[in-house]
Amino acid sequence: MSDLIGMYPTWYVPQIGTAWVMGIIGTIHVLASNTSVGAAVLFAMLESRAVRENKPEIMQYIKKYGMFLLVFSYIWGSVTGPGIWYSVTVASPRGISALIHNFVWAWATEWIFFTVEVIGVYALVYTIGKIDPKTHLKITWTFVVSSIATLVLIVGILSFMMWPGNDRWYLTGSVFDAFFNLNFAAQLAERGFLMLTSAAVVGSIIVAAIPKGDPLRRDVGKTVAQLGLFGLVGGALAFMWYVATLPPNALLMLKDRLPHWFGYVDFRVTTFMPLAITSLLIGLYLLWVYLKPHAVRVPLAAGMVVILLIAGIWPEERTRESLRKPWVAGQYMYSNQIIGRDVPGLGIQDEVPIIAKEGLLKTAAFVPADLRVITPQNQMQAGRLLAVMSCSNCHSLNKDGPLRPLPQLLHGTTDVAMIQGFLAGPLAHGTVPYMPKIDLPDDEQKALATFLAAVNAGTVDAEGHLIARAAPAAAPLHTAVAQAAAQPVKAKD
Ligand code: HEC
Structure with a gap:
């Protein structure tokens, strides 16, 4: 028996696939977490003004928004945060393992700041009006600093997933070379700006909840809208910077390999129609809040949050995930969990040549014993497992x-x-820039091709079940199944 490579079992989600499971949970989490960091900055701005201009009524807005944040960001964030961990651990076990091995101390530090952030937001909300304003402002700043620290630390990890952007990390394996990668500062800027916009759109719900005619509406509404517009303009500029730090495979994906429903307009920098339209819509909304803070109503503001979530964050996060293809982390771990290049700095070895020589069914750890060797009888199931x-x-x-x-x-x-x-050509030679190099031995290629052809023919479904449809109507079922089973085997050359 050949040496096993450290593959975990594959979590296969019928229909939507694991990528969408992670995407849906992640999108909700991004809205919750980004809004919280942006709101921290908004609170500090408003509260500084409340202290400076002696306007304690502003604190009422902060209190309401803070309460809302506890439910909106902290409950949803706490549900989806572990949700991300659970889903990525089973969907991409080696990807997450790669990140943990590189960033264990960065993550530990992030959790400390996160703990301070959570305590900070509770302390901030519950001590309003109970302690002197200057001390309270210090609590708010603690909340701001710890929130931003969590952002910085997480972006270092997320941006390494795109690529280190230099050859150094592969040789040193150093956490600093991984953390301060080429993509880091641009992504930090983009997220940093856009979370102000998230906080403003969510914050407009609280503006709408202030009684009409209360001058606080105008006062706070204008600041909220200004901050959101500032974030939107900054975010658009940072996006161009971000695109300039992307690897060639990502630029290719960006240009013409994204799902067609994104559409795109080719300006000097590629922008996506839906994202551009969403940004414009949110920009117009915030401008309107700025001009007419008295006119904002809760249902409209809440509707804008839903638009931000579905037409803004969802496509943005999906794009970022797609752009990374074929890699899941550091341009050495493919999305299908196979290591695709040497990392001498960490003693990591390219697994593609091993698989090409021995076969994936023989080297992956969790393969049923009866599928390790392909026979005419198990060819279809082996092909499905390979797929x-x-x-x-x-x-x-x-x-x-x-x-x-x-x-x-x-x-x-x-x-x-x-x-x-x-399979034997472009895929085995690794000439498709957005796909891993998947170099399988001849018998595995044949099994995989047989399965894919059978799915296309409709004789087998994606779950590997035989479909009796190909048989004549009068034939008894067992004959139909036998015919369906025999067909793909016959089809091999
Ligand atoms: C790391 C992600 C990834 C993996 C794993 C992957 N592909 Fe792809 N594949 C892509 C992307 C991205 C595209 C481009 C899709 C598009 O243009 O809509 C693509 C396109 C294709 C195409 C269309 C041809 C082309 O050049 O656009 C075929 C066929 C294909 N893949 C087959 C496979 C098969 C078979 C496997 C498994 C043996 C596989 N892919 C594994 C990412 C992947």
Whole structure:
């Protein structure tokens, strides 16, 4: 038996795929966490003014928003935060392991700041009006500093996922070379600006809840809108900087490989239609809040938060995830959990040549014993397992799945030899920049191609179940199943 590579079992989610599970949880989390950091900055600005101009009524807004934040950001954030950990741990176990091994101390530091942040927001809300304003302002600043520290630390980790952007890290394996990667500052700027906008849009709900005619509405409403607009303009500029720090594979994805519903306009810097429209809409809304703070109503403000979530953060996060393809971390760990290059600094070895020589079914740890060797009887199941392990992280296996469905990308072909030609050609040579180099031995290629062709032919579903449809109506079921089972095997050359 050959040496095993440290692959975990693959978590396969029928229909939507694991990427969407992580994406949905992550999107809610980003709204909650970004809003909280942005709100911290807003609170500090407003409270400084309240102290300086002796306007204690401003504190009522901060108190209301703070209470809202406790429910909105801290409950939803606390549910989705562990949700991200659970889902990424099973969806991308080696990806998360790679990050933990690189950043364990950065993460530990982040948790300390996060604890201060959570205590800070409770202390901030519950001591308003109970302690002297100057001391309270210090609590607010503690909340701001710890919130920003969590942002900085998390962005260092997230931006390393895109790429280190230099060769040094591969040689040193140093956490600093990983953390201060090429993408770090630009992503920090982009998130930093846009979270002010998140906080402003969410904060407009609280503005709308201030009684009409109360002068506080105008006073606070204008500041909230200004901060949000400032964040939006800064975010747009930072986005261009961010694009300039992306690796070539990401630029290629950005140009023409994103799901078509993104659409794009090719300015000097590629911008996405929906994201541009969403930004414009939010910009106009904030401008309107600025001009007419008395007119804002809660349902409209809440509607804008939903738009921000669904038409802003969701496509933005999905884009960022897509751009990284084929890698999940540091341009050495592929999204399908296989290590795709040497990292001498950490003693990590490229696994592609090992798989090419021994086969994935023989080297991956969690493969059922009866699928390690391919036979005509198990070929279909072996092919399906290969598809699940090497493709399903990035592709839905079923035709109507939302994630780059393979049957569509293969144009529904049922020609096993043609599919195998693709597997043996571009995929095995690693010439597709947004796909991993997947170099399988001949028998595994054939099994995988047979399975993919059978799904396209409709004789097998993405779950590997035989579909009896191909049989004549009068035939008894067992004959139908036997025919369906025999068909793909016959199809091999
Ligand atoms: C790391 C992510 C990733 C993995 C793993 C992956 N692909 Fe892809 N694949 C992509 C992306 C991204 C595209 C571009 C999709 C698009 O253009 O809509 C793509 C496109 C394709 C296409 C269309 C041809 C082309 O050049 O655009 C085929 C066929 C394909 N993949 C097959 C596979 C097969 C088979 C596997 C498993 C053996 C696989 N892919 C694994 C990311 C991946």
